Amino acid sequence: MRAYGKINVGLWIKGKRADGYHEIKTLFLPIGLYDEIEIERAAAFSMEGPNYGEKDLMAAAHRYLESRFGPLPVKIRIRKNIPAGAGLAGGTADGALVLKAVRDIYSLPMTDEELISDSAILGADFPYCLYGKAAMGERIGDVLHPVCVPSYPALLLNPGFAVSTKEAYAMATLGKSKGSLKETVDLLQKGRLEGLRDTVANDLYDGVRLMHSEIDEMIADLYESGAAFAHMSGSGPTVYGLFKKIEERDAAYAILRKKYRIAIKTETAGEEHGTTGNSHQG
Ligand SMILES: C[C@](O)(CO)[C@H](O)COP(=O)(O)OP(=O)(O)OC[C@H]1O[C@@H](n2ccc(N)nc2=O)[C@H](O)[C@@H]1O
């Protein structure tokens, strides 16, 4: 089974709640990059693959279901393709897939809607990862409004280190950033990618780029190589470039793969979540 990553095109912080979480508006777009997970009923719980210790989101998702429904032993095997701590929600996508798979394996009495709304307790990106299609996120990102936007060729650049989501929010500047979610969706629907430069803001960007100067360089390299729009996804440090044509994306990839060890060709999902799967990674 495939656990797909996402990018955020724009992330506007609207305020801070008493529990420390931030109210946001963001556009979640699924991307074609995925982790591969096998999960089956077993005599005892086990996991094979990279070990994220106490923070493991697949184990947390499994524990959550067991706390509600009793023992649900499964064997999980994972092959990671999505860089961890990258702003692509790879860990959350894996955890969301475990929630859905264990529910199905044990026929647990939870509808998709219940799973989506209850999952926010595990992390703000969980509801979106369970939903898995293009959506506008509100509140802490857990309230979703589906949108239809076309698929675009995309190129991801990752500098090879992780950024903590908690720290990214702690460094965020709450202010009045340019643009809006509505204008962003409108431009994507019309294919006017160049206009995104004036309408997309990521309120986590300024804090993260202060710590990591590589981010500005990656964005500049994407523009120089032909991206119609480039920005940082979520809490970073991954940056994405959006292109109008596959040939333009592939030409940029041919240049940038020489400089960046982690350059990933992909695409944002279209109206029918039509991702073509993992492309070659440099
Ligand atoms: C950056 C995004 O990926 C954009 O989609 C999400 O907002 C983050 O979602 P996530 O990784 O699932 O976040 P969580 O695991 O719930 O939260 C990690 C930490 O990030 C901060 N956090 C997260 C989401 C949010 N709306 N406000 C926050 O302040 C909180 O300090 C929280 O303790």
Ligand SMILES: Nc1ncnc2c1ncn2[C@@H]1O[C@H](COP(=O)(O)OP(=O)(O)OP(=O)(O)O)[C@@H](O)[C@H]1O
């Ligand atoms: N299956 C997993 N894959 C990757 N990281 C995991 C996983 N399980 C737990 N983690 C932990 O969670 C942290 C965040 O993982 P993730 O890859 O989801 O980050 P992210 O893309 O920045 O998330 P988000 O976009 O949701 O903020 C990692 O740094 C790692 O310590």
